[in-house]
Amino acid sequence: MPERERDELERRKAAASSALAERTPFAYASAPESSEIVRIEDRYGLFIGGEFVEPKSGRWFGTLNPATEEVLSEVAEAGPEDVDLAVTTARAAWEESWRDLPGRERAKYMYRIARQLQERSREFAVLETIDGGKPIKESRDVDVPLAAAHFFYYAGWADKLDYAFPGRLPRPIGVAGQVIPWNFPLLMAAWKLAPALATGNTVVLKPAETTPLTALLLAEVIQEADLPPGVVNIVTGAGETGSNVVTHEAVDKVAFTGSTDVGKIIQRAVAGTGKHLTLELGGKAANIVFEDAALDQAVEGIVNGIYFNQGHVCCAGSRLFVQESVFEPVLERLKERLATLRVGDPLDKNTDVGAINSKQQLRKIEELVESGVEEGAEIYQPACDLPARGYWFRPTLFTGVAQSHRIAREEIFGPVLSVLTFRTPEEALEKANNTPYGLSAGVWTEKGSRILWMTSRLRAGVIWANTFNRFDPSSPFGGYKESGFGREGGLHGLEPYLEFEEDGRAG
C-alpha cells in the first residue's frame, strides 16, 4: 500500500474510533415527518367492482406499524368466494369495456392515476412508511415518485403497442392475477398494474398481508380517476388468498413477485393450465469491487446496495466481493460508514435504516445471522441505540465468509452483508455466478473494458456498473436462472401481458 494511502487509512481509523467513542461525530436533532396528512380508516373492505365491499369470508386481520407494533387498521381477508367475485368482476369488466376501449382512452385513465399519485405523494409516502417501516426519505424519494413514473410511462404505451413488436399484432390476454411483496408495496403495485392496464388487461391484485394500506389508498385514487369499475380489483389477505388468485380458472395471466420458494409453488400450481406466467423472485447479488475502483464511491454503493430499505430488496448486493489488494481500506471505510448510519424512527427524515417489516422477517434475519456466527464468519455491527418497541436490526457485515456458508448462499432479505475476496477477474466471475440466483450484480472499476467484460459474463438480469440499486420505468428488470423469468419495466415489460398474431410478413 502506498504511504499516502496508509496515512489516510490511519487517519480514518482514528476518526472512526473517536466517532464510535462519541457515538456520532454530529448530533442529529430529530426531524420527524408529520403523519397528520394521513387518515387511516378503522377498517378496509375488499376493492371489487370499483367499491369497497365487506368480505364474504367474514374475516379480518390487523396491519401493524412495525416501528411501534401498534395496530393501524383492520383489513378484510379475501376467502375463495371473495376471490371468485373479484375475478368474475375483472372478467366482466374486460369483456364489457376495457378490452375494446381504444388505447388512447386507456392511456388517459392511467395518466390521471399518475397525476393523482404525484398530487398525493406526501400522503402515500407517509402511509408507506407507517405501514411498512421504511425510512420516509426512501418512500418519499424513491417508492412514490417511481410508482407515479411507472403509470406515466406505461400510459404512453397504451396507444402505441402496434409499434412495440415489429411484425406482430398485439392483443390483451384477459384477466391478470398479480401477487406482490411487502418490501415496496406501492411501487410493486405500480409495476404490476401499469403494464397490465396499458396492454388492455384487467386485474386482480393481492397485496402483501403486512403492507396492504397504500394499495388500498391507490384504490381510492383509482376510484377518483373514474377507471371503469372492475378493471382493477384489490383483494387483501395472506398466502391462501394469493393461491386462490393464481389458481382461479378465469385468470389468464399470473404475475408474482416474491421468494423463489413461493415462485416454484406457483409455477407448479399453474403447470398444464396454459396460463401465462412471469416470476420475479429472490436474489443473492454479487457486488464486485476491483482495486482500481473509486473506493469512496464504491463504499457508498455497497451501503446503498445492501442497507437500502433495510436490505428488504430482492436485488440487494448481499455478497460483496473485494479484490484482495484493497480489502483492508474498503473494509475500514465500510465500517466507518456503517457507524454513521442512522437507525430508528422511519418517519424521521434523517433515518437511513428503518424498521424490519415484520416480526417474522426479523426472526428469519436473526436465524441466518446466528448461522453465520456458528459457521465461523466474523460479525461486525456498529454501536447504535435501537428503539425499545418495534422490530429492528443493526446494519451488519460479516468477514471471513466462505462460499459454502448459508449467509453467502441464502437470501437473507435484511441489512446483512457477507464480505468475500478475490484475486483475478476470472475468480470474481466464477464466484459471483456460483449461485442458483441471477437477478442482479454490481461491478466497480474505473476500467471501461473490464466493466463490459464483466457485465457480459455475469449471469444476471440487471447489472449496475459503478452504481447500485437504480430503477426506472423504462429500464427492464428481472432475473436469470432461479430469480425468475419475464421482465418488468421498459419495452420488454409489455410482452408478458400480450398475446400476438404474427401478421405473416416473415419469410
Added chain:
Amino acid sequence: MPAERGRLSVRKTYKLYIGGDFPRSESGRSYPAVDGDGEVVARVARASRKDLREAVRAARSAFPGWSGKTPYNRGQVLYRVAELMEGRRAQFVEEVRRAGATDPEGGVDAAIDRWVWYAGWADKIHHILGTVNPVAAPYFNFTIPEPTGVVGIVAPPDAPLLGLVSRMAPAVISGNCAVVLASERWPLPAVTLAEVLATSDVPGGVVNILTGLTAELVPWLAGHMDVNAIDVTGVPEDQRPEVERLAAENVKRLVRAEDGETDWLGDRAQSPYTVTSFMEMKTVWHPMGA
C-alpha cells in the same frame, strides 16, 4: 433388405449424438423405428436417463465457447449446416418420405431454407429486441438479449425434420446449447441431421440428439437442475402438466410453439420471437459524468 444390383448393402447403425461423439446408449438398449407402412426401417439407440445427463453435461461444457463466439461466426457456422443439408438432400427426402410425409421434397427444402433464415438472425436479433432505455437520471442504460444456457428441446413427433429444425435452429443461433429428444416414431432424419452437424463446424456439445422413448426421457429432461429452458412443443398433451410441474424445480423457462406456429410449412413457423423465447434480457446501467 434385399441386395441391390447384386450387392449386399452396408447398413447403418443409428446412434446417439452426445458431445460431438456417436455413442450407443450406455444402457445397451435399442428400439425399432418403423416407416409409414409399419415396416421396420432400422433399430435406433434407446437413450437412458444417464445418457440424458451426459448430454446435459456436454451441452453445459460447450456453452461458454459457443455463446462466446461472435454472432457473425455463429451465423456462418450455422449457415454451413444448411450447405451440408443441401448435399444430403436426397437422403433427407428419402427418410422423410418413409416417415409418411405427403410432400417430402417440400419439407426438406423448407428445413434447409429455415436454417439459412435463422442463421441470418444471429447478428440481427440484438437490433430488433435490444434497447437503449431513456432513464430519468444521468445513466447510460441498455438492454441486450443473451442466450439462457442449456435448452431442452422435445422435437415435434409428426415433423421429424422440419419441426425439429424449426425449434432447434432458433435456440442455438443465439448461443444456447441444446439437448434434443428426437421424434420417437421417426428418428432417422434427426440422426442424419446429427451426422450433418458432426461434419459441419458446429462444436461438439452445442447440439446433442437423443433417440428413445419420449415419455421415458421427458421427465428427466424437465426436472434436470442444469437445464435452463425446455421447449415442450413436442410433449404429448397428457404429459404436459407433469413436465411443467417438474420444470418448476429450478424455475425453468417453458417455451412452446403457439397454435398456428406448428403449421411447419407456414410463415408463422419461423419468427425472431422464437429466437428470443430462448433468451434472457440483460440490462446494464452506468453513470454518465465528466
